Amino acid sequence: MTNTPPSSGATRHRPTGRTAGTKLLGIYLNDHLAGAAAGTQRAARLARTARGSALGRAMEPVAAEIAQDRTALLDIMRDLGVPVRRYKVCAGWTAEKLGRLKPNGRLVRPSPLGILLDLEALRLGVEGKTACWQTLRRLGAADERLDLARLDTLLERARRQQESIEEWRVRQAGEALAATAG
Secondary structure, three states: OOOOOOOOOOOOOOOOHHHHHHHHHHHHHHHHHHHHHHHHHHHHHHHHHOOOOHHHHHHHHHHHHHHHHHHHHHHHHHHHOOOOOHHHHHHHHHHHHHHOOOOOOOOOOOOHHHHHHHHHHHHHHHHHHHHHHHHHHHHHOOOOOOOHHHHHHHHHHHHHHHHHHHHHHHHHHHHHHHHHHO
């Protein structure tokens, strides 16, 4: 019996080197895009819910920036030749909608606890986005398709968003949970 190599059609090759890195970068960026879809929806809803209040006035520009950051991520993906995986975007959008179904102590009007949880979700999302921009910034040292100045701007904006969201998260935690402290 002779050992013959399998035909080339039957062999599966795993991506190696740059091909593997490009594939993984595509997965990474699409996962962040799914998070951006959820974050954009959550931020817009929070700004709408709090409209007319000090929180609403603080969250409106943050929500607008989060939407701009999602667009920036799409632009970066295009510059890198990374295709958008629509199913991941839909999954992020769906997850945000399902996240609204949690009980928050009130049926009809917004709950202080719901607002607190929204702020905490936004905080986590912005922290994840910041990590993505930092990762891309490091990759930009070796990839001229990444605009380092743009990434620096996105990083600075994300840090400002973190500060604003955290300030309001602390305030909301105090208001929503103050009754339980006594």
